[in-house]
Amino acid sequence: MFGIMAAVLESTFYMGFDVSTQQLKAVVIDGDLRVVHRNAVQFDSELPEFRTEGGVHIHADRLMVTSPVLMWVKAFDLLLDKMKRAGLDFSRVAALSGSGQQHGSVFWKKGASETLKQLHPDQSLHQLLQDSFSVWDSPVWMDSSSTFQCQYLQAAAGGALRLAEITGSRAYERFTGNQIAKVCASQPKAFQNTERISLVSSFAASLFLGGYAAIDHSDGSGMNLLDIQSKKWSDVCLRATAPHLDRLLGEPLPSSTVLGPVSPYYVHRYGFRESCRVVAFTGDNPASLAGMRLQQGDVAVSLGTSDTVFLWIQEPRPALEGHILCSPVDMQAYMALLCFKNGSLTRERIRNECAGGLWETFSAALKDTPLGNHGNIGFYFDTMEITPAAVGVYRFDSEDSEVCSWSPQVEVRALVEGQFLSRRLHAEKLGYSIIPGTRVLATGGASSNREILQVLSDVFNAPVYSIDLSDSACLGSAYRALHGLLAESGVSFLDAVKKAPEPQLVVRPHPTAKQVYDHMLKRFARLEDQVLKKSPASLRTKPVCASTCVKTLVPP
Numbered sequence: 001m002f003g004i005m006a007a008v009l010e011s012t013f014y015m016g017f018d019v020s021t022q023q024l025k026a027v028v029i030d031g032d033l034r035v036v037h038r039n040a041v042q043f044d045s046e047l048p049e050f051r052t053e054g055g056v057h058i059h060a061d062r063l064m065v066t067s068p069v070l071m072w073v074k075a076f077d078l079l080l081d082k083m084k085r086a087g088l089d090f091s092r093v094a095a096l097s098g099s100g101q102q103h104g105s106v107f108w109k110k111g112a113s114e115t116l117k118q119l120h121p122d123q124s125l126h127q128l129l130q131d132s133f134s135v136w137d138s139p140v141w142m143d144s145s146s147t148f149q150c151q152y153l154q155a156a157a158g159g160a161l162r163l164a165e166i167t168g169s170r171a172y173e174r175f176t177g178n179q180i181a182k183v184c185a186s187q188p189k190a191f192q193n194t195e196r197i198s199l200v201s202s203f204a205a206s207l208f209l210g211g212y213a214a215i216d217h218s219d220g221s222g223m224n225l226l227d228i229q230s231k232k233w234s235d236v237c238l239r240a241t242a243p244h245l246d247r248l249l250g251e252p253l254p255s256s257t258v259l260g261p262v263s264p265y266y267v268h269r270y271g272f273r274e275s276c277r278v279v280a281f282t283g284d285n286p287a288s289l290a291g292m293r294l295q296q297g298d299v300a301v302s303l304g305t306s307d308t309v310f311l312w313i314q315e316p317r318p319a320l321e322g323h324i325l326c327s328p329v330d331m332q333a334y335m336a337l338l339c340f341k342n343g344s345l346t347r348e349r350i351r352n353e354c355a356g357g358l359w360e361t362f363s364a365a366l367k368d369t370p371l372g373n374h375g376n377i378g379f380y381f382d383t384m385e386i387t388p389a390a391v392g393v394y395r396f397d398s399e400d401s402e403v404c405s406w407s408p409q410v411e412v413r414a415l416v417e418g419q420f421l422s423r424r425l426h427a428e429k430l431g432y433s434i435i436p437g438t439r440v441l442a443t444g445g446a447s448s449n450r451e452i453l454q455v456l457s458d459v460f461n462a463p464v465y466s467i468d469l470s471d472s473a474c475l476g477s478a479y480r481a482l483h484g485l486l487a488e489s490g491v492s493f494l495d496a497v498k499k500a501p502e503p504q505l506v507v508r509p510h511p512t513a514k515q516v517y518d519h520m521l522k523r524f525a526r527l528e529d530q531v532l533k534k535s536p537a538s539l540r541t542k543p544v545c546a547s548t549c550v551k552t553l554v555p556p
């Protein structure tokens, strides 16, 4: 009997999706947690009719950044068709879950829930949901146009620190509550015509459920609306944001909740089994924490469109910088998160300008230049940075004097060293410290680049590990789908995924790294203060060149 059960479990699949900034991805694992299928749809190249760049539209004020919601819907049509064509047997999928870029919002039009309930399998989701959204262009995490709403919310909550104590973060422009307040003020008709507001994660779950999916506690902590202790919407924040918001958002639920069976649409169109369960979707960073099976003491560095640094924490200590989110895998725990907007896209710009557009040449430049880059230090904020709030490009030589340019090789190392010095500096401000045994777990698109990871290891003076797949958010979603089925019987997440392969050591720090970067970090902190004085937050509303030395400056 036991053997039969084990065989059934092993022949069963679990599916994870990730709606990230630039693409929609999927991973399928079997009961032994082995990856059996991977697939993806790139928004810019495979859905060119939506005319996005890097998956987004940057508006004329350079502050507002949105993505067309129907592009995400169509991406699901395309991805599921690709998976079917590749021969994936959907009838083996016992549960699915997913993740989405954090903070983005989807506004469902009045009547959309009826449409969701009656999806006809002969038509694509894109055809069926054409008229289901009251706001076509969804605000996304890169948006920084809601400064006024942030100030209002902070005042209503009793100040920035008080807001951070309630919701885990002071007010941030990209956080969903402030975006909702802005839509309510700037598009009142559309807002009145809205019956439900989802996060990107709960929107994607709703597509599979054929009905509105709850926002989970972990992604819900990125809204400036959820009380992270009581795990309920905060009345004071709801009231300061928009009318009837509790009704529009629905009740938030634990991240491991089984929301229900998959809609009959997927049974008839793709051959899913009727009993396939949909487990609550969450944010991409929380899903990455699950995919890497992060443990206390580890630090995760995700190198996707954004760079993020996150830690598992037991006791939340909200501050004016960084975010505390509810853990996606343990109701009692939390995660601390820092987000840096100038991540992969800035590396791509420097690769194009200094390395002929080739990652190989970019990597060779890192190999051919010494640790510490002859004392040169660079800050590259192509768009208004989140951590810290600054814009512009600043280069300093070993005497701390500002210079206008460097050789291409020095520029490449200055960018990567500068990015990782900043990640370490701000992680340390958050309370993170490198102790013997600390592991840095790397993920995201750029984690496939060994030379970039070597600089990360040197700057953090810690070994860097990665999992086979650079897309830990997708994998984590598949793990969470599996755990969702077991959570009700009290199985912990780490027990549910104990068979998963361990992260592999990729690089160790160079013996001289500590000496070089401990000293450089102090200089970097001093220079960052200098840069912040030159790049005041008022630049948010009036983008101007922050430095006479700016070579390429794309204001927010």
Ligand SMILES: Nc1ncnc2c1ncn2[C@@H]1O[C@H](COP(=O)(O)OP(=O)(O)O)[C@@H](O)[C@H]1O
Pocket (backbone or CB within 6 Å): 020, 021, 022, 023, 303, 304, 305, 306, 344, 345, 347, 348, 359, 443, 444, 445, 446, 447, 448, 449, 452
């Ligand atoms: N070999 C490489 N070296 C450095 N960066 C890379 C490499 N391959 C891909 N990337 C970066 O990975 C990014 C995409 O990462 P990914 O985690 O998939 O992003 P997202 O999930 O935000 O869509 C690309 O923008 C690209 O710059």
Ligand SMILES: O=C(CO)[C@@H](O)[C@H](O)COP(=O)(O)O
Pocket (backbone or CB within 6 Å): 020, 021, 022, 100, 101, 102, 103, 141, 174, 222, 283, 284, 285, 304, 305, 306, 307, 308, 337, 339
């Ligand atoms: O804003 C944040 C986290 O607070 C970003 O990390 C988004 O979640 C986007 O993620 P990627 O698409 O870069 O993975």
